[in-house]
Amino acid sequence: MGYPKDLLSSRSMIEHGKYALIAPEGLVNNTIPGFENCITSILGSPKLGASFVDYIVTMQEGGKNREGFGGQLDIETFVYVIEGKIIAAADDQQFVLEESGYLYCPPGTKMYLENIEAGESKLFLYKQRYRSLEGRSPWVVSGHANRIEYRNYDNMHNVNIKDLLPTDLDFDMNFHILSFDPAACHPFIETHVQEHGAYLLSGEGMYNLDNKWVPVKKGDYIFMGPYVQQAAYAVGRENLTYVYSKDCNRDAEL
CATH class of the missing domain: 2.60.120.10 (Jelly Rolls)
Structure with missing residues (x-):
């Protein structure tokens, strides 16, 4: 990249154990x-x-x-x-x-x-x-x-999801693709035991991470830890779409 031409800055945000937004510019x-x-x-x-x-x-x-x-x-x-x-x-x-x-x-x-x-x-x-x-x-x-058909997410016509792996109990995790039409959002702010690692494939949006709204866009990576509040709004002219992992099909361990 050569020598910097401006003050060093970053959109990345790290809260260890809770969440992270990692912008591609700092990798x-x-x-x-x-x-x-x-x-x-x-x-x-x-x-x-x-x-x-x-x-x-x-x-x-x-x-x-x-x-x-x-x-x-x-x-x-x-x-x-x-x-x-x-x-x-x-x-x-x-x-x-x-x-x-x-x-x-x-x-x-x-x-x-x-x-x-x-x-x-x-x-x-x-x-x-x-x-x-x-x-x-x-x-x-x-x-x-x-080649996989989308289905409506939580009965919303402007938010769609697809499963990449079988939902059988043989699998303890799955990968999904979630896509928001422009101006679409989650139906509510989620709070759950599952954690996610998400890579943004397209679009721009505002993401709620631990009740902080932060701007995100194509190429960003988001980590969401257990019980961290999370939700998204899509903004801009194209769908906000990301691929992400989710642990599933298992009980919580003591």
């Missing part, structure tokens, strides 16, 4: 073993207060992960293609994923990634420790979000 490259020709930034993590780890990965031409991502017996992983085109592989299966493509790998299954775009491909990457349930086990899931 730095983290060297992650196994990722070649990749610019990788760690977003949400246990150091922030999250129970998972989120990454934004820009795979440059020839970028790949030959060693595999995840694979531990209690770690599940997920990748979502923001832009570009990759090959994602798991359990001797290969998937060509373009924009909106995704792959979920259950515990014990390594995920292999390779950029096949002439330029760069950008990925939203995730890992979490799986909470097992007797008699249940998840499986490899892949698809493209753009």
Whole structure:
């Protein structure tokens, strides 16, 4: 970027254990073993207060992960293609994923990634420790979000949602895409035990984080911890849309 031409400033906001808004302008490259020709930034993590780890990965031409991502017996992983085109592989299966493509790998299954775009491909990457349930086990899931139909969110015609993973009890989390038409909003300010890691795919809005309204836009990352009040208004001329994770299908632990 070169030398600064103005006072240093940032839109990012961090409240450890509660919430975070991380603007793309402040991201730095983290060297992650196994990722070649990749610019990788760690977003949400246990150091922030999250129970998972989120990454934004820009795979440059020839970028790949030959060693595999995840694979531990209690770690599940997920990748979502923001832009570009990759090959994602798991359990001797290969998937060509373009924009909106995704792959979920259950515990014990390594995920292999390779950029096949002439330029760069950008990925939203995730890992979490799986909470097992007797008699249940998840499986490899892949698809493209753009091929899944939206449904109304909480019976509102101007807010829509889609599930990227099955809602079966075999899965202890899900990824969703939530989209607000211009001027749409949540039906109420949510307060719940679940936590989220969200990447904004399009639009602009105002987001309530712990009862503080902050402006957000495409390219931002938001972490929302358990019981943090949260809601959004869409502003501007295009939909406010984001992909996000949510823990589900399990009881609270003592």
